[in-house]
Amino acid sequence: MSVLLIAEHNNKEVKPFTYNAISAASQIDQDLHVLVIGHSCEAVVKSISEVPNVKKVIHVDDATYENYLPENFASVVIKNSENFSHIVCSANTFGKNLMPRVAALLDTSQVSDIVKVISADTFLRPIYAGNAFATVKSTDVKKCITIRPTSFDPAPTSGGSAEIVKAEKGEASTLTKFIKREEVKSDRPELGTARVVISGGRGMGSGDNFKLITAIADKLNAAIGASRAAVDAGYITNDHQVGQTGKVVVPDLYIAVGISGAIQHLAGMKESKIIVAINKDGEAPIFSIADYGLEADLFEALPQFLEELNKLNTIQK
Amino acid sequence: MKILVAVKRVIDYNVQVRVKEDGTGVVTDNVKMSTNPPDDNAIEEAVKIKEAGKAKEVVAVTIGEDKAQETVRKALAVGADKGIHVKVDGIIEPLAVSKILQKIVEKEKPDLVFMGKQAIDDDCNQTGQMLAALLNWPQATFASKIEVKDKSLEVTREVDEGLETIETNIPSIVTCDLRLNEPRYASLPNIMKAKKKPLEQINASDLGVDTKPRIEQIKVEEPPKRKAGIKVANVAELVQKLKNEAKVI
Numbered sequence: 136m137s138v139l140l141i142a143e144h145n146n147k148e149v150k151p152f153t154y155n156a157i158s159a160a161s162q163i164d165q166d167l168h169v170l171v172i173g174h175s176c177e178a179v180v181k182s183i184s185e186v187p188n189v190k191k192v193i194h195v196d197d198a199t200y201e202n203y204l205p206e207n208f209a210s211v212v213i214k215n216s217e218n219f220s221h222i223v224c225s226a227n228t229f230g231k232n233l234m235p236r237v238a239a240l241l242d243t244s245q246v247s248d249i250v251k252v253i254s255a256d257t258f259l260r261p262i263y264a265g266n267a268f269a270t271v272k273s274t275d276v277k278k279c280i281t282i283r284p285t286s287f288d289p290a291p292t293s294g295g296s297a298e299i300v301k302a303e304k305g306e307a308s309t310l311t312k313f314i315k316r317e318e319v320k321s322d323r324p325e326l327g328t329a330r331v332v333i334s335g336g337r338g339m340g341s342g343d344n345f346k347l348i349t350a351i352a353d354k355l356n357a358a359i360g361a362s363r364a365a366v367d368a369g370y371i372t373n374d375h376q377v378g379q380t381g382k383v384v385v386p387d388l389y390i391a392v393g394i395s396g397a398i399q400h401l402a403g404m405k406e407s408k409i410i411v412a413i414n415k416d417g418e419a420p421i422f423s424i425a426d427y428g429l430e431a432d433l434f435e436a437l438p439q440f441l442e443e444l445n446k447l448n449t450i451q452k
Numbered sequence: 453m454k455i456l457v458a459v460k461r462v463i464d465y466n467v468q469v470r471v472k473e474d475g476t477g478v479v480t481d482n483v484k485m486s487t488n489p490p491d492d493n494a495i496e497e498a499v500k501i502k503e504a505g506k507a508k509e510v511v512a513v514t515i516g517e518d519k520a521q522e523t524v525r526k527a528l529a530v531g532a533d534k535g536i537h538v539k540v541d542g543i544i545e546p547l548a549v550s551k552i553l554q555k556i557v558e559k560e561k562p563d564l565v566f567m568g569k570q571a572i573d574d575d576c577n578q579t580g581q582m583l584a585a586l587l588n589w590p591q592a593t594f595a596s597k598i599e600v601k602d603k604s605l606e607v608t609r610e611v612d613e614g615l616e617t618i619e620t621n622i623p624s625i626v627t628c629d630l631r632l633n634e635p636r637y638a639s640l641p642n643i644m645k646a647k648k649k650p651l652e653q654i655n656a657s658d659l660g661v662d663t664k665p666r667i668e669q670i671k672v673e674e675p676p677k678r679k680a681g682i683k684v685a686n687v688a689e690l691v692q693k694l695k696n697e698a699k700v701i
């Protein structure tokens with residue numbers, strides 16, 4: 136048995152969740168090889184080769200791989216898949232886009248979004264927005280699996296020196312053309328890996344009011360999240376959405392402000408260590424999962440919260 | 453141009469799903485069922501493209517037990533022209549669904565296939581990408597905007613980093629996000645009219661597709677419960693608890 140992990144990166148840097156996927160993959164089998172497909176991505180290959188869990192890095196480089204189009208990537212994965220029992224990737228938009236295309240070409244029924252490796256063929260995964268957990272056993276010879284990164288600790292990033300090999304390209308596809316990516320750059324911690332997340336919902340009332348959230352995020356070195364309703368209303372961009380159809384976060388502290396607590400939102404944050412809810416409706420469902428609930432008007436509570444935080448001089452970053 | 457839309461019947465998104473005591477699945481008896489939410493967006497988009505004069509026909513297809521026909525009828529009531537119900541009983545995995553859809557595509561010869569990005573029951577997020585692979589078509593997943601051009605589509609996709617725009621050749625698969633559009637409601641007269649629209653029935657076994665699950669469901673359990681929290685009286689108490697009790701700030 137050997138596992139092939141497809142690395143997620145932006146040609147310059149490894150995306151942090153790749154390290155979480157690496158630790159999950161090495162729970163499946165120690166013989167872990169990582170496939171890096173990209174363009175001029177030597178720095179990425181080098182970083183991956185330094186992960187102690189990784190036995191070999193397979194590097195496929197071409198200008199056609201610059202924008203991770205799945206039509207191109209899938210054929211590279213298939214070409215390099217022969218000696219592997221498992222093909223794995225993170226269950227984020229990169230992996231969700233790519234892995235089923237690979238699985239269908241291999242005639243494999245994919246196991247999506249696993250949160251636990253029970254054995255090499257048996258996994259735990261949430262269904263129905265996390266309202267149930269299914270233990271599933273894959274009977275396919277070659278298994279295609281996507282990993283919920285927040286359910287696994289990241290692998291150590293240094294100390295290893297895996298062998299690096301160059302591999303064959305796939306067939307170039309002209310079915311799809313990349314046009315542009317509107318990436319929202321920020322100096323804040325990434326939503327998926329932040330220690331503290333503060334999220335705003337429809338209750339914020341406007342995009343401008345999110346500055347109340349931003350001020351607290353600055354103080355706590357927190358990432359900013361949002362409910363789907365807040366994104367739909369145009370208060371904030373889609374990359375902030377937490378939930379069943381957004382991102383999953385598991386911070387030490389999650390602060391939900393003006394969010395009612397629909398199951399689709401809870402699906403993305405209810406594993407957080409400590410949950411705080413600030414809502415003016417005492418009956419809001421969010422209170423049923425909050426460790427600390429504050430029934431208050433957010434427009435009064437948030438400025439007070441900032442003031443109290445400013446009084447503390449020992450905020451843990 | 454012809455657009456095929458795949459619609460799935462699922463437990464309504466407002467229902468509090470409960471796990472069966474014997475661990476074999478979730479309770480579905482007497483539970484409200486509806487169209488998988490993003491599939492409504494897929495139908496809406498197809499109908500809008502037809503209304504704009506860029507498509508001639510919209511065909512809705514569902515795969516599942518007899519009751520899944522309701523889902524197709526609803527699609528017909530909001531503007532699809534024809535329905536197809538492929539009958540299968542029991543659990544059917546995305547791989548098998550995509551193989552069935554491949555057969556339907558070969559038969560119907562659509563130019564575009566629209567689907568939801570994710571079914572809210574199995575949360576698999578696979579079927580559209582799999583169908584694209586089987587047909588060797590391009591895939592535009594997680595679409596929040598679609599522009600139909602001459603021989604291609606320009607699609608805005610919702611990705612972790614923000615938004616991405618790609619151009620795919622036609623024929624193409626598109627999987628839809630909820631932000632793509634605002635699905636309309638079916639009016640009563642249209643619901644009546646839909647009853648007269650054609651709905652073809654096909655047995656999955658007649659299509660020569662093996663639908664046997666490859667993934668064994670060993671057990672289904674309740675998620676771990678969080679212990680009940682407390683309400684704090686004011687912001688000062690909240691901050692004090694976060695600092696001294698939870699020790700997270």
Ligand SMILES: Cc1cc2nc3c(=O)[nH]c(=O)nc-3n(C[C@H](O)[C@H](O)[C@H](O)COP(=O)(O)OP(=O)(O)OC[C@H]3O[C@@H](n4cnc5c(N)ncnc54)[C@H](O)[C@@H]3O)c2cc1C
Nearest residue numbers: 336337338362363364378379380381393395400415416433
């Ligand atoms: C298929 C599907 C997938 C979905 N996926 C997601 C997802 O990934 N993520 C997600 O978040 N949602 C998702 N949703 C939407 C979800 O069902 C809810 O509609 C959404 O989460 C509601 O957002 P909200 O809590 O911000 O808004 P609301 O439900 O409108 O709640 C607003 C809250 O703000 C409070 N409030 C208002 N004013 C104030 C004030 N001044 N001070 C304090 N509190 C105030 C109100 O009491 C209320 O509780 C999905 C829905 C579907 C159908």
Ligand SMILES: Nc1ncnc2c1ncn2[C@@H]1O[C@H](COP(=O)(O)O)[C@@H](O)[C@H]1O
Nearest residue numbers: 458459515567568570571576577578579
């Ligand atoms: N049984 C089915 N019948 C019709 N369409 C389906 C079926 N299963 C999945 N789909 C389509 O595939 C999409 C993604 O489903 P999934 O891959 O299961 O998350 C759905 O939104 C539907 O458009």
